Amino acid sequence: LVVMRELLLAEPGQTLAQVMLREPFRLAPETPVGEAVAATVRRHYPVYPVCDEAGRLVGIVRGWKLFEHQALELSAQSGRMVGIDKEERVGTPFWAAFRARHPWLQINLLTAFLAAFVVGAFEDTITQIVALAAFLPLLAGQSGNTGCQALAISLRGLTLGDFDSLPLARLLTKEALLGALNGLLTGLVAGAAMWWTAGGLDGNPQALKLALVIVLAMTGACLVSGLFGVLVPLALRRCGADPATASSIFLTTGTDIAGMGLMLVLATALVL
Amino acid sequence: LVVMRELLLAEPGQTLAQVMLREPFRLAPETPVGEAVAATVRRHYPVYPVCDEAGRLVGIVRGWKLFEHQALELSAQSGRMVGIDKEERVGTPFWAAFRARHPWLQINLLTAFLAAFVVGAFEDTITQIVALAAFLPLLAGQSGNTGCQALAISLRGLTLGDFDSLPLARLLTKEALLGALNGLLTGLVAGAAMWWTAGGLDGNPQALKLALVIVLAMTGACLVSGLFGVLVPLALRRCGADPATASSIFLTTGTDIAGMGLMLVLATALVL
Numbered sequence: 001l002v003v004m005r006e007l008l009l010a011e012p013g014q015t016l017a018q019v020m021l022r023e024p025f026r027l028a029p030e031t032p033v034g035e036a037v038a039a040t041v042r043r044h045y046p047v048y049p050v051c052d053e054a055g056r057l058v059g060i061v062r063g064w065k066l067f068e069h070q071a072l073e074l075s076a077q078s079g080r081m082v083g084i085d086k087e088e089r090v091g092t093p094f095w096a097a098f099r100a101r102h103p104w105l106q107i108n109l110l111t112a113f114l115a116a117f118v119v120g121a122f123e124d125t126i127t128q129i130v131a132l133a134a135f136l137p138l139l140a141g142q143s144g145n146t147g148c149q150a151l152a153i154s155l156r157g158l159t160l161g162d163f164d165s166l167p168l169a170r171l172l173t174k175e176a177l178l179g180a181l182n183g184l185l186t187g188l189v190a191g192a193a194m195w196w197t198a199g200g201l202d203g204n205p206q207a208l209k210l211a212l213v214i215v216l217a218m219t220g221a222c223l224v225s226g227l228f229g230v231l232v233p234l235a236l237r238r239c240g241a242d243p244a245t246a247s248s249i250f251l252t253t254g255t256d257i258a259g260m261g262l263m264l265v266l267a268t269a270l271v272l
Numbered sequence: 273l274v275v276m277r278e279l280l281l282a283e284p285g286q287t288l289a290q291v292m293l294r295e296p297f298r299l300a301p302e303t304p305v306g307e308a309v310a311a312t313v314r315r316h317y318p319v320y321p322v323c324d325e326a327g328r329l330v331g332i333v334r335g336w337k338l339f340e341h342q343a344l345e346l347s348a349q350s351g352r353m354v355g356i357d358k359e360e361r362v363g364t365p366f367w368a369a370f371r372a373r374h375p376w377l378q379i380n381l382l383t384a385f386l387a388a389f390v391v392g393a394f395e396d397t398i399t400q401i402v403a404l405a406a407f408l409p410l411l412a413g414q415s416g417n418t419g420c421q422a423l424a425i426s427l428r429g430l431t432l433g434d435f436d437s438l439p440l441a442r443l444l445t446k447e448a449l450l451g452a453l454n455g456l457l458t459g460l461v462a463g464a465a466m467w468w469t470a471g472g473l474d475g476n477p478q479a480l481k482l483a484l485v486i487v488l489a490m491t492g493a494c495l496v497s498g499l500f501g502v503l504v505p506l507a508l509r510r511c512g513a514d515p516a517t518a519s520s521i522f523l524t525t526g527t528d529i530a531g532m533g534l535m536l537v538l539a540t541a542l543v544l
Contacts, residue, residue, distance in 0.1 A: 079424035152351035
């Protein structure tokens, strides 16, 4: 490789062999784009040679093409979490968008049936304590959001390569404790609401027990959702899939079953 | 600006004034990083001059720094949707992560109370048709996922600047119809499950009506969630906030209220 600067600074008598770089930085044809971006980010050359194993030039790749590709990949991540194809843009035609999105929605429904089945198993409990019905979606939504926070941080860590420097056990402990603490503090507020709803002011003796059920269920559900937020993308990557693929769908299934199941089990055991 | 190539190709008798670029590409000190990235992506120079209005050089910015910043911003988006600070990484200490995440979870709880309040208003309906309780979180989860698909595509469009070339009305129509069709098709499956749950096989005359309620509620909820997926980020941007900020929290509030409210209103009107 001959660089302009070397040409300029060369003595008149030198040959090209004397000024050229013998081992320039190069990419291999089989390098994934993500790795190529990581390798080139600080170099920021306008163009990179792509060479085969013998060192023969097989092509070139423009630096801006690599970065444009990386930006497209990154901007697709929040969509992939809910089953959006990484090629889809706002201008994608109706039927193409439908075909790509619909299968994931049916899968989401299938996983939601599992959670609904758990709720259905406690029909007697709900018949006796109807106030629980309003807390079912609240618990699902709350633990889902807590879990998606952990999930987003984990996916970001995988994207930016932060995981290599951090032991998995420490991250799991951190997210489980964060989930439990966040669940406890929001659970106290929700528990107070349950106490009020169940007629705590009118001296209903069950109101305090129901409030306790909500606090415990919220803490437990958010603890589980913190763990799932870390484990779901790692499991997807282990299976050879993109760690973001439908991760939000798998996460909410787990947290819904754990959270609503825990609440109904506790209500049945402690209150009835 | 004097470029190496011009130096190399210059005739021996020329002065610098003859070979230099008089109006080189430059950035202004007040340019937002996002715009700077858009302006520089295809140039991919190693370094850019930053000049004030009079054209005086006030500093330089390295090209790779601009792209590293952009990559960090993009990888933070899925976290911002659920209330994660864009600075947070997997290595962020426990209490810093807690302080940044917790307020959004309390806001999520507050908005979830609105939805729970709607459910609570129909306690009588649920007491009479307990099977509805299991379909509440199913409906919320399903319309939430449909809405997050539309949301992710809208945010991606805003990030990549696709919105300028597409009329808003067309996008709203597309997402509303996509939501309605996806809701109808998943609603038919969920409706069949409701028919079966409600004893349609045993000849319960209400089973078919309940199934119809589920199909209509699912279609309506997913239609609304498609609209919200486009409108929430645009509203946030209009308010001067980052369009991703807690967008998923605002979206699910709207879809939960619309979806569960619709189901309970329809059940009260058509079945009781």
